[in-house]
């Protein structure tokens with residue numbers, strides 16, 4: 076059913092349609108609206124049978140989900156940013172144990188400095204945690220990916236994060252098609268666990284494992300993700316059959332046929348990028364887009380196939396590998412190894428910094444002319460940065476960085492007004 | 494009151510043979526059909542109080558739940574010695590996740606059982622004192638506060654044993670551990686404020702809290718069975734001497750537990766909804782020295798460079814327990 080609704084509300088409805096049996100909730104922006112809506116559905120009896128547990132931390136949220144999943148219940152939670160970091164030990168544990176938990180990550184920056192706005196640093200920090208990660212471009216896709224996520228997680232017995240941009244998607248009102256219960260039931264069978272805690276068949280889960288078997292266990296986690304590379308396109312095709320729309324898959328291209336310059340990105344920024352590409356296409360530029368839906372597993376083959384015919388590519392990412400450059404860009408470069416393609420990295424939108432069409436167009440034109448540095452920081456305020464660097468050169472006790480920058484910026488605007 | 498006064502003492506040692514008891518009063522360990530939840534072949538040290546306590550506690554819980562029990566274990570000695578891959582001593586469904594999350598994992602298991610309508614399946618969570626009083630404290634408090642249907646058993650051996658005997662917040666003052674060495678003017682662990690977990694559990698108002706020691710295994714069994722008869726969050730704090738960590742003889746585990754109780758150092762009681770409802774009285778009161786002296790972790794308090802003032806402070810702690818919990822009968826020694 077088509078309706079005008081908030082992204083979080085739409086996702087909550089999609090989760091409810093997936094018949095979760097245990098939901099663990101802990102508040103952190105911008106994820107809160109999702110679990111709030113689910114809590115209301117459970118309390119009112121609309122979503123039943125389901126246990127909604129208000130836990131005391133994200134570490135507990137993931138731990139409760141570990142227990143409920145190991146006991147055979149379809150388990151869900153949602154988090155972001157500091158919350159994801161707070162649960163990290165349990166995040167790795169869930170994948171190590173092979174528990175198919177589904178978690179929404181409402182992507183948000185990581186502090187310090189504390190910042191509630193969107194970028195991809197949080198889930199990307201869990202790149203190697205053994206969780207799959209799918210990135211939604213729109214709220215419709217967020218809804219659809221959650222439904223596919225339960226299928227994927229449970230078929231492989233591995234956990235998965237569905238990542239959606241905090242605020243930009245979670246708090247945006249737009250038209251979303253919410254499927255019917257019959258459709259979801261037809262697509263998603265009940266959870267049939269591979270391992271379950273049950274007195275009928277006692278087993279030990281989580282035993283101590285030494286060097287004799289540890290590598291095999293870890294390799295199998297990798298093998299599962301390699302299987303996911305096959306399964307994700309199948310599930311997406313099947314989804315289209317049941318629900319009548321394209322959603323998910325490993326990657327998606329846009330106006331890429333004869334593109335000489337390709338822009339690679341993940342999440343909602345793809346919308347802005349496509350707008351800019353449309354404008355540039357009209358002006359005759361041969362430019363296209365590659366959107367990565369599946370960040371883990373990373374579809375090396377598909378990324379390579381999508382880029383191999385262009386002349387250069389630019390990875391625009393909302394994350395920063397401090398001391399190195401791009402996080403996504405590293406993987407993309409790995410995908411095109413040996414092609415000799417020119418690759419650029421652009422770091423943009425950290426901590427919710429606006430990514431404007433004008434800035435993108437400017438960036439893409441420079442990429443097209445191959446005038447870019449290997450790593451570009453889009454719309455970075457160099458004055459503020461240099462001022463702080465100068466302060467540090469002059470003064471040993473230069474003070475807290477973020478506060479200095481804010482102070483400088485305040486002075487600047489005061490100067491403008493004064 | 495948990496202690497069953499049995500009148501026909503055979504030996505004057507307060508022990509009584511199972512044969513003299515009615516079948517329903519006998520230890521679960523006397524039942525040839527017992528579940529043997531933690532089977533032979535595990536790798537605990539000789540005389541490990543934790544292994545003994547777990548055996549009695551989990552077999553009693555299995556008996557009370559008709560074998561419908563799932564156990565969640567925190568990281569620690571009990572977990573490590575019971576499940577070296579590919580062997581497991583556990584004869585019941587058992588999961589180990591992390592050091593600090595056993596109460597939350599147990600909440601999840603209980604939620605799954607509830608949602609699936611399997612009311613008969615019960616959940617027990619267990620961990621060491623480090624796991625319980627320190628790193629898993631937040632999760633434990635959350636589980637209590639929500640009154641989740643979990644029995645949590647803390648095996649208190651008063652230090653982080655699995656990592657080589659470091660101090661936890663359950664380590665007693667003056668005790669030597671690898672991180673509280675017997676050096677300097679106040680050797681051993683500091684005299685802090687303490688962290689009385691049974692009382693903290695009681696402050697949550699949960700329906701049942703009890704302490705026990707491996708010196709009174711029948712009392713332990715009784716308390717586990719009692720706890721299993723109740724729904725919601727329950728807590729048992731079990732005192733389990735550790736020969737390796739304490740520097741005691743492996744044949745002295747039960748004696749050490751008895752001396753801890755008889756000196757007043759470890760009060761044995763049960764409480765309902767935050768109120769103490771029964772205590773195990775001290776039978777033969779002993780001075781604190783008698784408890785401290787056999788333990789190498791307190792050796793620096795005695796001998797050439799003795800610290801009688803520290804022994805006195807420990808005695809004061811025991812005396813306070815005796816007063817507070819009424820551990821001595823009027824007029825007894």
Ligand SMILES: Cc1ncc(C[n+]2csc(CCOP(=O)(O)OP(=O)(O)O)c2C)c(N)n1
Pocket residue numbers: 543568569570571592593620621622623624625648650652653654655656661
């Ligand atoms: C997060 C984390 N920190 C530290 C450890 C290391 N560690 C494992 S067991 C243990 C000690 C356990 O002490 P306790 O809970 O008292 O149980 P015991 O071994 O004494 O029975 C420690 C510190 C760990 N496994 N995980």
Ligand code: SF4
Pocket residue numbers: 536537538539540541542543544570571574650654655734735736737738
């Ligand atoms: S170190 Fe202590 S607690 Fe650990 S197995 Fe040995 S005796 Fe038991």
Ligand SMILES: [Mg+2]
Pocket residue numbers: 621622623648649650651652653654
């Ligand atoms: Mg311990």
